[in-house]
Amino acid sequence: MEDLVHVYPFSAVVGSDDLALALTLCAVSPAIGGVLVRGEKGTAKSTMVRAQAALLPQVTVVADCRFGCDPEAPDPACPDGPHPVGSPVRIRPARLVELPVGATEDRVTGSLHLGKALAEGAAEYEPGLLALAHRGVLYVDEVNLLHDHLVDLLLDAAAMGRSTVERDGVSVTHAARFVLVGTMNPEEGELRPQLLDRFGLTVEVAAPRDPHQRAEIVRRRLAFDADPAGFVARWSDAEAELSRRIADARTRLPHVRLPDAALVAIAEVCAAFDVDGMRADLVTAKTAVAHAAWCGRDEVTREDIAVAAKLALPHRRRRNPFDSPGMDEDLLDDLLRDDGDEPEDPDDDPDGGPDGGPEPGDEAPGAESAASPAPATVTAPGEPYRARLLAADRTGRGAAGRRSRARTTIGRTVGEHSGDAGPIHLPATIRATAASRPCAVSVAGATETAHGWELRRKVIEGKEANLVLLCVDASGSMAAKARMTQVKTAILSLLLDAYRRRDTVGLVTFRGDRAQLLLPPTNSVDVAAARLRELPAGGRTPLAEGLTEAAETIRRHRLRDPDRRALLVVVTDGRATAGADAVNRSLDAADHVAAQGIPSVVLDSETGRFRMGLARQLAERLGAEYVPVGDVQADAITTAVRGRAA
Missing domain, CATH: 3.40.50.300 (P-loop containing nucleotide triphosphate hydrolases)
Structure with missing residues (x-):
């Protein structure tokens, strides 16, 4: 410690x-x-x-036990056991x-234990x-x-x-x-x-937003850094009091009663919040008992249950990885209200109108005046769906994850080999060296050269994560509500799969006269999903800028993580309308992406009787798979990416 x-x-x-x-x-x-x-x-x-x-x-432990056995109830299978009654003890x-x-x-x-294996030839556990x-x-x-x-x-x-x-x-x-x-x-x-x-x-x-509280935090931290011993001494009485209260609460804990009525209330709360399994009920009950003991009570009350539920349930309510953890505290109060408690009058709202709504003239936060139309529209995605595994077709060498098979330095050791690559497999090296020599290996008093050992290397196999970079056309030609909803739903589904597979994700969008790295490569698909939902659509189509930004993003990421394989997913209707010679500039940008060896998928959402066919040309120049999506069907997007990465 x-x-x-x-x-x-x-x-x-x-x-x-x-x-x-x-x-x-x-x-x-x-x-x-x-x-x-x-x-x-x-x-x-x-x-x-x-x-x-x-x-x-x-804690009191058996004196010579490396596993911290309790002398009152020692582990019968302890490797350092058995520990008979009366064994020496120590307090630590x-x-x-x-x-x-x-x-x-x-x-x-x-x-x-390598030391004893080398010195004594004994196989002892450390x-x-x-x-x-x-x-x-x-x-x-x-x-x-x-x-x-x-x-x-x-x-x-x-x-x-x-x-x-x-x-x-x-x-x-x-x-x-x-x-x-x-x-x-x-x-x-x-x-x-x-x-x-x-x-x-x-x-x-x-972090608190109150400036006085923030100032006090800084004040105390500066005092601690300037004189740690003196600062700790000034708080020693408060620390001793907290330690005493914890010890007293531990002593009281076995004697705290959990009445049947309180247990039923806990079950009602857990059922109302639709949690999975029974662990939530058990943890809430244990927490309520602990809170009662901490407060000096001998019986669990509704206050204890409320505190316990607020700590034990929020992370068990999540139905979708993109849902923020939390809980409806008003519902919790209703569930735990005593029969004699008076419910709040919904019409008695000092901050609202007679029906609980805003007063006339109030505007919702962020609301825009009808006289100032927004330059772009924001379309919400639909419910995401589960995608099949997107796995590379060979064994890679990328970062540990849950997607593609890979030989990594972190994972499970599945074998050994005598080559020059990979970490040394010490136990296998010791066994191989001992088997090849007529005498025991000596370390002390002897000099050994590297070539005197039968070196064995670990074969470690795990799963790698990939970089999925989405390059999304958010221009006016993609702003039709039905099409954008399908696009966002498909991308959200891919993000859901990336969350489960521990991938890195990134999001590049292009609209107006520029491209934007809306989300740099990150493991937080929650942030990616939030940015996607807020993505506006409208304006011209700077396709060349979008491809250039995507290529540069992947190049920078490769410098930091050269073993992570990337997949570029370009979602566009093929119209390049930003600036002079936009089409040729877009094809030149595609050549630049292809020269970097970036695997890509082009999803063509161009519609109408007369089509420009730019997306097909774009796919050819990228060396990418071309998918004529038509109306940008969400299942087509997912199928295309599966086919490219599998």
Whole structure:
């Protein structure tokens, strides 16, 4: 654990009351299942998690157990066991174990102890991070960026409370019960639904807008940076009081009653908010009990249920990955209102008219006067639909994801080889070297050259993510409501698939006299979907500028991530009307894209009796698949992209 002098005091954090409460309730009752903290950068997410860990009560463990067994109830399958009654014990602080986003599978689950394997030829297990986190907190910063194979390990451990390792001649299972705390910035990508549901509670945090509160935050942080020890000392009494309250609440927790009426109310709330499964009911009940214990009550009240529901349900209500998490607090109040409570009069609205609406002359935020027509129209997409897997037809070398097969440096080790490429497979190297020599390998007191070892390399296979760059014509010729709705619906469906496949997505639009990178390549398809919905249409068609901007976007992205394969999807009706010689400039831009070797799909939405046929010429110059869509059918768009990428 970090030196407490360098940990910002939990009680000194300004604002973020919901996060402070969620972390505290999980400290009172670890069975809640942890907290997911969502918020923009610079909102003290990590600071609060690390600060709260310093307040956790100390734990008693078997003295010589590397797995932190409780002497009162030791794990019967502990690799360091059995632990008989009367075994020596020790008291230590509860651990906060940080799981790095780039951690290897061996580091998380544990692996062969290489030192003893080399020195003694013994196959002994060395515990990983899951073992260290047992009876403590496992903290994952930027949990939404965690690689999928590590997410699978966390899911298994969180569900079973155990970690099992069957690898490199080691067969071990041990207890791994921990409070899972993750922080994330939604702009960097969303979390897999399976892992999202494993977090007991979720909290949205944002920087305060009150200037006085912001000033106080800066004031305290500057004071801490100038004199950490002095600042911590000034808050020591408040920290001690919080730690005492947590310990008292833990003692009270087993004695808090959950009446049948309260349990039925919890079930009614969960059913009304249409959550999946029964985990929401269980977590809400555990959180309500913990809140009652924290408040010094011996029985759960409706107030406890309301607090618990606001923390446990928002992330379980999402039906679509593009839906913002949240809940209807008015509905929650109605569900938990006592029979004797008077409902609010909907006509008694001091801010509205006699029927609860706006007063005469009021305008909705963002509303435009009828006298000033908008220069472009915004068309809403329809409901997205599920697309089939878009997978490349060969094994690539891209970033880890869930789309195409790839040989990666992060994934599952599926074999070994004796070539020169890839990371060294140490256990296989040791076995191969030992088998090829009549005597044991000696390290101490001997000098070995690299060619003296039978080197083996890992063969690691995983899934890669791709860059899907959408280049969308938003000009006046595409502004017909039916056609634009179909286009947006299809693109939204592709974004939904990209979310599930962990792809990077980007959006280039062109209209008027210029092209715009509306969304730089990002993992946040939520942001892409929001930009798509707001996309206006109207004006001239700068096709050449759109292609040039798309090519430049892919070129820049290749410099940062050369192994990620890209697919350019050009959605256009083929009309180039911006500037002199617009058609020839568009074909020249297509030649530039083709020269960069960018795989493309051209979706021709040109309609009418007399057609210019520019989209077909464009596809030929791009070396792209040409799809005459006609009226821009959404299923045609999806089929075209599937065919190109599969």
